[in-house]
Amino acid sequence: MLPIEVGSPSHRAINFDEEANEEGLKTNMELIDEVRDQAVERMEKYKEKTREHFSKKSRVKNFQVGDLVLRDIEASDPTNTGKLMPKWEGPYKVKDVLRPGTYKLLNMDGSEIPNTWHGLGLRKIYQ
Template sequence: MVHLDFPITNNEAKYEALVEGLDLAKAMGATNVIVYCDSQVVTSQVNSDFECKGEKMKRYLEQLDLVDEVKATTEQRLARYQNLMAKHYNSRVKHRDFQVRDLVLRKVMGATRDPSQGKLGPNWEGPYRIASWQRKGTYHLETLDRKKLHNLWNTKHLKKYYQYTMA
């Protein structure tokens, strides 16, 4: 517990506690510190969201050199974590590219689903042929007898159709 024997404002008291706490953490060899603060002013000044105007407050901020070190370490850890999460997410993404004239099935969606079949109805319909592509991941489809469908279809609603012929 920190006891202050001089008149001080609430925000100055919070800075004093922050400085003492970080000094203690540094002395103990802490490499990671989580700081909780109930003062929006102090938190915003430390995070550089608010400008520090008072001379006393500026001196407190100058004492917080450790905060810059902690910020740098935290930013590095955050970047590593974000890269790891992106790598994990991207490993689960199925990359699908179709060529013109490929045969595909299209997902049966809400309005095209037959309500009389309930949940046991087909999830995919087709086959359809890729007639052309609008931009990456967006395709014009046509039936096998070359009748064009009016809407564009996104890759996530299509899957490759493999046709087998038995001789």
């Protein structure tokens, strides 16, 4: 009870029933597992929707050996970017597909580029 309710009882203090209160607490304790299960289900649905939303942008681009591609400058040299700078550099040739979405590239003169490149940082050139 609040100190002010001691002197003049409030509606809450007048209508308080200890037995009903105890029974309500017991009912809540019995239903707590069900409430937790519902909360876990809601969290799983939320995680799935969030995963779907963010995976829309990360579709794996599939390139074949020999395809000509451009490489994102931000991925290759993040210090050389700017508002008026070109966004893509190349062309490069796909030398090898290491696994879906990961590629080894060649310069047009045949020299190999040392790193592997993710498909999100590449863009196909159509000729």
